[in-house]
Amino acid sequence: MNALLSSALHASAALVLVLLNGVVLVFMLRRMIGRMHLRRGGLHAGPGGVIQTAADVLKLLSKEGTRPGGVNRWVYAIAPMAVFVPSLVAYAALPFSETLRITRLDTGLLFTFAVLSVVPLGVIAGSLASASNRALIGAMRVVARQLACSVPLLLSVLPVVMITGTLDLGDIVNYQTGLWSGAFPRWFAIPLLPSLAIFTTAALCGLDRTVFDIHGIEPGPESGLAGEYSAMRFGLLCISEFGNVFVISALAVTVFFGGWTLPFVPLDLQSSIGPVVFLIKTYTLVFLFLWTRSVLPRVRTDQLMDLGWKWLIPLSIVWIMLVGLVVKASLPGTVV
């Protein structure tokens, strides 16, 4: 196939996935948090309210986009795109199965972290452009939180890279096929449990953002930057948030839970059900993230900074050194 056409198709597939994922996650969030908080809502459109989210999307698409007074027009217009595009690009390296992925990258793991780290730039640009101090304070918190969390997040996957010797997400999954002593899947979640713990904590910190606080699809005064936008620009910010939840969960599945593979299942069967397995695993993790979010109280910003800088980063560095010693001791010669 023509290379240009092929990449255009891949990109549109990713776009469809991101948008659909946003709709699915809004529905999931409403239903589960609604149930847990005993405030079930949106029950009347369709059986059990399944059409409610689709109706909301239609509303966002057809709503008039308004612009508050006093904003910096260009930066204000570009900022939602600057938030959304990195979230979209982050899907590029995720391996849905042995063959199904948008592109194969040698540095897939690092690539995903790199593009996700650009998101706060759009957030802070947008909040500066909008003439609202509330948005600015929210954005400063977002950036501080992202910094405190993205460093331990990156450090927590380093042990996996040290053991596998690759940054390619597909190779990391391939390394995890098979069983340990015939009983345990060779997932990194088992030997590298501390890594997984650090990753999950840091991911929860990074993802616990104000958009999750709003109950519907309307921007409220408490939603920080998103409160400054209406219609589809707000929609883009919202989808980007949900897209990041998916990407982080997918990364966790890929790095710690064997990606598209399943233990105890013959290999030829695995290749056909790979994407389904990957999506089920990812949405299970998404569910766990949202569950934690809806059950536990929110953490204050300064507590979050303490957690990130004073606990997670030192812990992950100590853990990296321990793993390094073990790797060096068990594989002499292979690791220079």
Next chain:
Amino acid sequence: MSETVSGPVFAILAFACIGGAIGMLSARNTIHAALWLSEVMLAVAGLYLLLSAEYLAVVQVLIYASAMSVVVLFIIMLTLREREGPVRMADFSIGGGILAGLTGVILYMALADRGDRISAMPVEPSGTAALGELLFGRWTLPLEVAALILLVSLVAAVWWSREVDS
């Protein structure tokens, strides 16, 4: 233009780089300057990618482009007293011009001196693993020295800010 890289893509990225740099220099608002700078960083990452330096491009985005949000944070914390405040004077003085001219001349001389121009891309660009081996094998000492310098400056910055505090 030789046929090492795709011409149109290079042109777009190069103009994005230069345009962003001009935008950064001419922006009156420090935050606009920071945003322009992040655009330059991303365009440079694109240039690396064009040269098949995948790892370098990714690290460029991870370190420089994402650090721009911290720079913006610093601008807000240190200089932004009021919303329309962050105006700086663009320095178009003679001294700056002479310095820029000298740098240009030196760069031109250094580049013109190199006889062996690369005329074709290597068939198999050396990957991330090769870069890692080079970095932690042959160039370990310079790398560690650079890391040490950064650490010293970090400690100094912390110490300095505390001194101002008390």
